Amino acid sequence: MKNTFRGGVHPKEHKELSRDIPLRWFDPKGDLVYPLSQHIGKPAKAVVKKNDPVLVGQCIAEADGFVSAPICCGCSGKVKAIEKRRIISGALAECIVIENDGQYTPVEGMGVERDLADLTNKEILECVQKAGIVGLGGAGFPTHVKLSPKNPDAIKYVIANGAECEPYLTCNDQLMREFADDIVAGLELILRLFPNAEGVIGIEQNKPEAIAAMQKACAGKARVRVLPLQTKYPQGGEHNLIKVIAGADYPVAKLPADMGCIVDNVGTIYAIWRAVRFNEPLFSHCFTLTGDAVKNPGNYIIRDGTSLAEVIEASGGLKDGVTLKKALAGGPMMGFAISDLSAPAQKTTNGLTLLSEDGAEIALLKQTACLRCGRCTTVCPTGLLPELMAAAAQKGDYERYEKTLYGLECVACGSCSYICPAKRPLTETFKAVKAEIMARKRAAQAGGGK
Amino acid sequence: MNTALNLSSGPHVRDRWTTRFIMHVVVLTLLPAAAVGVYVYGLKALWIILASVITAVGTEFFFDKLTGRPDTWMDGSAMVTGLMLALTLSADTPLYVPVIGSIFAILVVKCAFGGLGKNFVNPALAARCFLLISFPSTMTMYSVDAVSSATPVAELSAGNVVNITKMFLGSAGGVIGSSIIALLIGGMILWALDIIHGQICFSVLAGFVVFLGLFGGKGFDPYFLLAHLCGGGVILGAFFMATDYVTSPVSRLGQTVYGVMIGVIGAMFRVFGTAADSFSYSIIIANLFVPLIDTYIVSKPYAFRKKAIAIQNGEEKKPLLQRIPKPVIALTVIALVAGLALSGAYSVTKDTIEEQRLAANKAAYQAVVPDANSFEALDEQVSALGGEVYGSGFGRVYINEAVRGTDAGGNLAGYAISVTSNEGYDGTITLYVGVSADGTVNSISFTELHETPGKGMICGEPAFKDQFSGAKVSSFTLNSGSGDAKIDGVTGATVTSRAVVNAVNAALDFYQNSLKGGA
Numbered sequence: 001m002k003n004t005f006r007g008g009v010h011p012k013e014h015k016e017l018s019r020d021i022p023l024r025w026f027d028p029k030g031d032l033v034y035p036l037s038q039h040i041g042k043p044a045k046a047v048v049k050k051n052d053p054v055l056v057g058q059c060i061a062e063a064d065g066f067v068s069a070p071i072c073c074g075c076s077g078k079v080k081a082i083e084k085r086r087i088i089s090g091a092l093a094e095c096i097v098i099e100n101d102g103q104y105t106p107v108e109g110m111g112v113e114r115d116l117a118d119l120t121n122k123e124i125l126e127c128v129q130k131a132g133i134v135g136l137g138g139a140g141f142p143t144h145v146k147l148s149p150k151n152p153d154a155i156k157y158v159i160a161n162g163a164e165c166e167p168y169l170t171c172n173d174q175l176m177r178e179f180a181d182d183i184v185a186g187l188e189l190i191l192r193l194f195p196n197a198e199g200v201i202g203i204e205q206n207k208p209e210a211i212a213a214m215q216k217a218c219a220g221k222a223r224v225r226v227l228p229l230q231t232k233y234p235q236g237g238e239h240n241l242i243k244v245i246a247g248a249d250y251p252v253a254k255l256p257a258d259m260g261c262i263v264d265n266v267g268t269i270y271a272i273w274r275a276v277r278f279n280e281p282l283f284s285h286c287f288t289l290t291g292d293a294v295k296n297p298g299n300y301i302i303r304d305g306t307s308l309a310e311v312i313e314a315s316g317g318l319k320d321g322v323t324l325k326k327a328l329a330g331g332p333m334m335g336f337a338i339s340d341l342s343a344p345a346q347k348t349t350n351g352l353t354l355l356s357e358d359g360a361e362i363a364l365l366k367q368t369a370c371l372r373c374g375r376c377t378t379v380c381p382t383g384l385l386p387e388l389m390a391a392a393a394q395k396g397d398y399e400r401y402e403k404t405l406y407g408l409e410c411v412a413c414g415s416c417s418y419i420c421p422a423k424r425p426l427t428e429t430f431k432a433v434k435a436e437i438m439a440r441k442r443a444a445q446a447g448g449g450k
Numbered sequence: 451m452n453t454a455l456n457l458s459s460g461p462h463v464r465d466r467w468t469t470r471f472i473m474h475v476v477v478l479t480l481l482p483a484a485a486v487g488v489y490v491y492g493l494k495a496l497w498i499i500l501a502s503v504i505t506a507v508g509t510e511f512f513f514d515k516l517t518g519r520p521d522t523w524m525d526g527s528a529m530v531t532g533l534m535l536a537l538t539l540s541a542d543t544p545l546y547v548p549v550i551g552s553i554f555a556i557l558v559v560k561c562a563f564g565g566l567g568k569n570f571v572n573p574a575l576a577a578r579c580f581l582l583i584s585f586p587s588t589m590t591m592y593s594v595d596a597v598s599s600a601t602p603v604a605e606l607s608a609g610n611v612v613n614i615t616k617m618f619l620g621s622a623g624g625v626i627g628s629s630i631i632a633l634l635i636g637g638m639i640l641w642a643l644d645i646i647h648g649q650i651c652f653s654v655l656a657g658f659v660v661f662l663g664l665f666g667g668k669g670f671d672p673y674f675l676l677a678h679l680c681g682g683g684v685i686l687g688a689f690f691m692a693t694d695y696v697t698s699p700v701s702r703l704g705q706t707v708y709g710v711m712i713g714v715i716g717a718m719f720r721v722f723g724t725a726a727d728s729f730s731y732s733i734i735i736a737n738l739f740v741p742l743i744d745t746y747i748v749s750k751p752y753a754f755r756k757k758a759i760a761i762q763n764g765e766e767k768k769p770l771l772q773r774i775p776k777p778v779i780a781l782t783v784i785a786l787v788a789g790l791a792l793s794g795a796y797s798v799t800k801d802t803i804e805e806q807r808l809a810a811n812k813a814a815y816q817a818v819v820p821d822a823n824s825f826e827a828l829d830e831q832v833s834a835l836g837g838e839v840y841g842s843g844f845g846r847v848y849i850n851e852a853v854r855g856t857d858a859g860g861n862l863a864g865y866a867i868s869v870t871s872n873e874g875y876d877g878t879i880t881l882y883v884g885v886s887a888d889g890t891v892n893s894i895s896f897t898e899l900h901e902t903p904g905k906g907m908i909c910g911e912p913a914f915k916d917q918f919s920g921a922k923v924s925s926f927t928l929n930s931g932s933g934d935a936k937i938d939g940v941t942g943a944t945v946t947s948r949a950v951v952n953a954v955n956a957a958l959d960f961y962q963n964s965l966k967g968g969a
Contacts, residue, residue, distance in 0.1 A: 011465070012463070090457070167463065243752075249752040249753040249755070249758035250753050251751075251754065258762075259762065326455060326456045332461060332462040333462075334461070335460060336459070337457045337458055337459075337462065338455065358456045358462060360459075360461070360462045360464075361456055361458070362464065363464045368520075368522070368525065369522075369566050371469055371567045371695050372695045372698075374647060375467075377701070377702075378644065382751045383749065383751040383752035383753075383755075387700055388700055388744065388748065409751045409753065412460075414461030417460075417461050418461050418463065418464055419467075420464075420465075421465070421468050421471065421472055422468075422469050423464060425459075427460065428459040
């Protein structure tokens with residue numbers, strides 16, 4: 001068995017920049033900034049006021065509803081302001097600004113080991129919810145929601161996503177090497193919620209040390225195993241992992257749980273373990289600083305809210321004589337471009353890639369006519385026909401785009417744009433068309449409701 | 451810190467392959483075939499290739515400049531078109547032919563429709579078809595070692611033996627790019643690099659072989675199928691022309707349907723039509739169906755295919771038959787029914803066709819067997835020859851048909867034998883030889899003679915052809931021998947005279963060995 005999905009691409013990995021550098025805690029000196037919306041769902045509600053003193057691990061904003069997540073502070077100090085700040089998406093958003101006293105005094109009870117034996121499933125979920133844990137792979141979906149499917153008995157696989165298929169990023173690799181036992185313990189904890197499930201840790205084969213470490217941690221444990229996966233982007237996509245492990249293809253309208261799967265990033269599972277076992281809420285996560293423009297690439301555990309500029313500066317700054325062209329939150333395939341490096345890291349910011357060359361810009365300059373070569377069709381992991389979708393989009397034939405070509409199934413992995421020899425902005429087009437179609441649908445619904 | 455950062459939607463990296471790179475790889479994979487062409491046919495092949503490529507690229511250059519369009523002339527696609535066109539031409543083609551062809555391909559077929567990616571048929575093939583119509587005689591002039599010859603496919607369709615080894619190497623005659631081994635090497639490289647889609651080229655070959663096997667009249671005879679596969683641009687078409695990105699469908703199923711279509715249409719032309727250029731036309735025809743295929747044969751994403759839905763619903767796997775997509779079953783059934791209908795119609799009407807043939811040719815038979823008033827076909831003896839060159843020492847001569855004539859009283863009146871020689875000075879000569887019941891040659895009459903006026907054509911005049919009448923000999927000799935056996939050749943038309951004498955001798959030989967006494 002090849003342990004992979006159909007399609008996919010092999011972008012240059014560049015993981016060698018940071019792959020063997022151990023994780024280091026990064027303690028910022030400056031203010032920490034917490035946007036109230038760092039997850040999918042309703043933004044959190046601030047529970048502190050200006051000038052309130054705060055401690056590490058203290059909840060500063062609470063969840064507003066079930067599909068929402070609280071925010072916990074990562075430093076001690078006081079609330080400097082609650083105001084609009086520029087965040088990594090480029091937008092101005094409501095943020096809690098904490099003046100950092102540099103003491104990192106923890107809140108009472110944090111770090112106290114909890115006896116897991118008597119813990120009920122409900123208590124585990126409560127713990128996860130209170131800790132503000134969201135999907136750290138990038139989507140930021142509140143984890144307690146994911147762990148509460150309609151029928152927990154129907155879950156056959158709990159998948160720990162350690163694929164880390166995104167080029168450049170290496171922090172999950174390091175996390176698995178250094179905290180293998182904690183991740184496996186976290187996975188076993190989740191398995192308590194799903195009596196019929198097996199725990200599978202999927203790791204791409206380009207991380208042999210992580211595979212070895214995790215295999216060692218799994219040794220002798222009945223319900224968990226490591227599955228080495230072929231190194232291919234986007235192997236870490238939820239659909240692709242489920243394809244490999246459960247053998248099922250499913251449409252975007254369905255959830256992994258509908259296919260009997262729960263997929264969590266290894267970082268998320270580690271956070272669950274810290275929260276449940278050590279009563280430590282989510283205020284930090286692993287993070288890779290990398291790219292050809294940065295002098296000292298490395299892997300860190302950073303506190304949410306840390307200014308990205310501060311991390312860069314503390315690491316030694318940019319390479320001399322290199323012009324920074326593009327800064328990416330995440331890697332170059334799924335990451336998004338940042339305009340202002342003083343923006344704070346969010347829960348889901350698992351990397352910062354600083355590049356002196358912008359592939360998207362070069363593509364724009366080199367763009368030629370589509371020659372219908374079909375390379376996009378070959379690499380599409382969803383089985384779509386990107387060249388026909390692009391043609392339909394160009395004609396404005398959204399009917400064909402959606403109904404005949406299933407264009408809304410696109411997961412925007414970027415493989416088609418990456419591979420296109422004519423350098424056409426396919427993924428970009430599909431994201432825009434999807435947004436347009438969804439907007440029209442909402443407008444139609446609103447109109448129909450009147 | 452730098453504040454002027456680029457912003458864009460992901461992905462932010464790109465593969466290194468460009469359109470230009472792919473086109474240049476295609477050119478490189480065509481070079482072995484071109485090199486063999488130059489080796490076999492000499493420098494004249496090189497001039498044709500250069501003329502074609504330079505004109506193609508130059509035409510696009512001027513079009514870009516004149517219309518102010520973005521420079522597309524150096525993207526390599528014009529080079530591919532020019533090279534492909536050259537490879538489909540005979541090395542004896544005058545240089546103005548590839549020049550005109552390349553201009554047509556680039557200007558009319560490609561640029562006029564919007565340039566790369568917009569043309570609806572393969573430019574090189576469209577140009578080839580355009581040239582075939584414009585210069586029918588020059589385009590079908592082939593030679594090997596400076597000796598005019600028929601292409602292997604023409605020989606094949608005439609039922610002759612062809613040398614597959616020579617075809618494989620590329621020295622059997624035909625177009626410049628006819629070296630199967632060189633083309634296969636190039637095609638396999640393209641396939642291995644994922645530049646061409648395997649489902650297209652292999653479905654072309656499969657469709658072709660299956661159709662020929664079923665309806666070609668020789669079953670799945672490996673020699674017959676291999677000879678057909680190696681000739682007439684099947685390999686060039688399957689690997690380099692049918693796989694042209696712009697004019698092939700997008701979905702895998704669509705590509706398979708398109709490939710089978712090319713193979714089957716190409717084979718149909720071979721079996722039921724003229725063999726020449728069957729593949730050029732079949733690919734062009736299939737090109738025209740591509741928009742239709744792309745509109746209606748659209749594959750669903752993996753999650754919406756039957757098998758995936760079954761797994762989503764927790765169902766058991768379906769038996770094989772239900773998993774084959776319906777269009778595939780439908781197309782297979784249609785192809786089979788059409789083929790069976792054609793061959794069925796042929797066998798049902800065969801006897802009628804035969805009677806009509808006898809009636810239609812009665813006048814021709816009577817011209818050489820005047821005493822007979824009814825004729826019966828002797829197809830059994832003729833087909834026993836297997837359609838191959840008759841005997842030895844007669845040159846490339848074929849016995850076409852033989853009939854036995856009887857008089858009003860039912861007595862044997864004589865035989866009429868139709869014989870064709872490929873050794874005329876300017877093509878084929880076909881004639882009837884009438885032999886009376888006792889073996890005397892009654893007369894000969896030409897049904898096909900296009901020799902040089904004033905020279906070879908004189909063979910058709912009584913002064914020459916009446917020399918055969920009334921002779922009772924076992925064979926004739928040209929300008930030698932004595933008595934009735936001696937035929938005086940036409941001055942200045944030795945080739946034609948010899949071809950006629952040999953043809954008549956072949957007919958007499960056939961009469962003596964296969965007809966006399968029997969039937």
